[in-house]
Amino acid sequence: MIEDIELETLINDVYEYYGFDFGSxxxxxxxRRVSRVFALEGFKHFHDFLSKVRTDPEYYKRMIDEITVNxxxxxxxxxxxxxxxxxxxxxxxxxxxxxxxxxxxxxxxEVYSMAIMLKEEGLxxxxxxxxxxxxxxxxxTAKSGIFPLRMIKDYADNxxxxxxxxxxxxYYIANYGFAKFNENLSEKMVFSQHNLxxxxxxxxxxxxxxxxxxxxxxxxxxxxxxxxxDDSLAVLGFLALGTKETIKYSISQTKYKQFAKEKIxxxxxE
Amino acid sequence: MEENKRITNCRVxxxxxxxxxxxxxxxxxxxxxNPISFAIxxxxxxxxxxxxxxxxxxxxxxxxxxKEVEDKVKLQSGFxxxxxxxxxxxxxxxxxxxxxxxxxxxxxxxxxxVSFESAAEVYREHLIGILLSGSNSDGTAGLRAIQAAGGISxxxxxxxxxxxxxxxxxxxxxxxxxxxxxxEILEFIKEINRE
Ligand SMILES: C[S@@+](CC[C@H](N)C(=O)[O-])C[C@H]1O[C@@H](n2cnc3c(N)ncnc32)[C@H](O)[C@@H]1O
Numbered sequence: 001m002i003e004d005i006e007l008e009t010l011i012n013d014v015y016e017y018y019g020f021d022f023g024s025x026x027x028x029x030x031x032r033r034v035s036r037v038f039a040l041e042g043f044k045h046f047h048d049f050l051s052k053v054r055t056d057p058e059y060y061k062r063m064i065d066e067i068t069v070n071x072x073x074x075x076x077x078x079x080x081x082x083x084x085x086x087x088x089x090x091x092x093x094x095x096x097x098x099x100x101x102x103x104x105x106x107x108x109x110e111v112y113s114m115a116i117m118l119k120e121e122g123l124x125x126x127x128x129x130x131x132x133x134x135x136x137x138x139x140x141t142a143k144s145g146i147f148p149l150r151m152i153k154d155y156a157d158n159x160x161x162x163x164x165x166x167x168x169x170x171y172y173i174a175n176y177g178f179a180k181f182n183e184n185l186s187e188k189m190v191f192s193q194h195n196l197x198x199x200x201x202x203x204x205x206x207x208x209x210x211x212x213x214x215x216x217x218x219x220x221x222x223x224x225x226x227x228x229x230d231d232s233l234a235v236l237g238f239l240a241l242g243t244k245e246t247i248k249y250s251i252s253q254t255k256y257k258q259f260a261k262e263k264i265x266x267x268x269x270e
Numbered sequence: 271m272e273e274n275k276r277i278t279n280c281r282v283x284x285x286x287x288x289x290x291x292x293x294x295x296x297x298x299x300x301x302x303x304n305p306i307s308f309a310i311x312x313x314x315x316x317x318x319x320x321x322x323x324x325x326x327x328x329x330x331x332x333x334x335x336x337k338e339v340e341d342k343v344k345l346q347s348g349f350x351x352x353x354x355x356x357x358x359x360x361x362x363x364x365x366x367x368x369x370x371x372x373x374x375x376x377x378x379x380x381x382x383x384v385s386f387e388s389a390a391e392v393y394r395e396h397l398i399g400i401l402l403s404g405s406n407s408d409g410t411a412g413l414r415a416i417q418a419a420g421g422i423s424x425x426x427x428x429x430x431x432x433x434x435x436x437x438x439x440x441x442x443x444x445x446x447x448x449x450x451x452x453x454e455i456l457e458f459i460k461e462i463n464r465e
Contacts, residue, residue, distance in 0.1 A: 001387070027362060028361060028362050028368050028370075028388050028391075029360055029368060029370045029372070032370075032388075069372040071372055214341065215341045215368060215371070216370070222342070243354075244340050244341050
């Protein structure tokens with residue numbers, strides 16, 4: 001493990017040289033991630049690593065990609081998706097347009113899961129899915145809609161547990177160990193880079209999903225981000241977080257009402 | 271074994287286990303008297319589908335209250351905390367708990383090594399790590415980290431474990447402070463509570 005002081009130096013240097021502020025990330029996880037990169041690359045001294053980061057922008061980018069945790073799944077936590085399908089989508093379905101934001105979408109599995117549900121509920125044609133992440137390379141994968149075939153069996157199980165009744169294999173074409181998801185699913189997706197630490201609201205949404213992203217932030221940054229979502233959410237819109245995340249440390253509970261048993265909150269007033 | 275190694279002002283007892291550890295936990299936790307002067311954190315491998323049952327079972331059987339683990343929950347003495355499945359459980363310097371979905375370690379998430387190492391960084395000599403039954407090598411590196419930071423490592427006697435591999439592995443690769451049977455682990459915890 002690297003030393004605390006080394007981590008703080010890296011955070012300062014990254015801010016000074018590249019303007020990216022890791023200062024409000026949860027230290028326990030960040031320290032493990034940085035230690036891992038440092039060990040993987042076989043540097044002898046931490047200052048060698050630091051000077052590489054400072055002088056080589058390409059290396060810096062790779063390091064950021066390695067530090068962010070991008071692990072994701074389709075229909076992760078099926079009961080969450082079941083609630084979305086059964087209780088949230090019918091309410092959104094009454095609107096002429098449905099605007100959805102996936103903040104911290106990683107490689108896009110969550111976005112394709114949503115598109116499949118919207119399609120099955122007859123809502124995809126009037127929906128738009130904004131999917132953002134800070135990491136540019138995961139967004140490239142997300143755009144391509146190509147995921148490892150070895151995961152598909154688990155995803156098909158999740159899909160079924162989430163209330164899916166179609167033949168899951170109709171949604172992709174399998175080829176050389178990869179599954180390419182159908183283009184009619186991605187037509188309504190817009191991918192772009194967005195940094196939750198420093199970027200502002202860019203639209204008004206009916207549903208915002210930000211799952212397993214806030215866990216990497218400290219309380220202050222969580223507050224900032226939840227308020228950013230609040231600014232970006234229409235009244236009666238929904239905010240969905242990961243199964244172990246909460247808004248209760250971040251925003252007044254009189255404005256939001258928890259929906260069902262899942263980590264879904266409805267904005268009840270402006 | 272350094273039988274005379276003592277801990278003063280224990281803040282956290284962290285218990286790791288895998289296959290066969292639930293029985294052990296149920297022979298220990300229900301018999302620890304309330305209140306306790308430290309927090310108990312449990313990190314066990316399990317299937318996602320068992321999610322609620324472990325919490326419910328332990329809450330039902332033990333006199334000590336189980337606090338639900340959500341991200342950034344405060345870690346307080348007097349409560350039991352159970353790592354949720356599918357997340358690594360980490361300790362922050364401000365005494366909150368963080369969750370992390372990064373890659374499995376030792377084929378496991380939560381990984382015992384990850385939580386033990388993280389707890390060791392924060393609680394140092396005020397930490398006791400206990401490794402129970404299991405059939406995987408998780409936990410060994412974590413116990414080493416706990417000792418290196420000045421804490422105490424306890425391993426369930428493999429002869430008393432349903433699955434001896436995990437405690438055996440720890441004994442093979444580290445020098446635990448104590449190797450104890452289940453009843454002795456219970457006594458050990460009661461003893462710390464008296465101090
Ligand atoms: C564990 S993934 C979550 C993926 C998906 N939402 C899920 O729950 O399966 C976390 C994502 O948050 C992104 N992230 C981290 N810091 C960010 C920031 N400051 N702004 C936007 N995204 C960020 C990471 O790049 C990563 O893709």
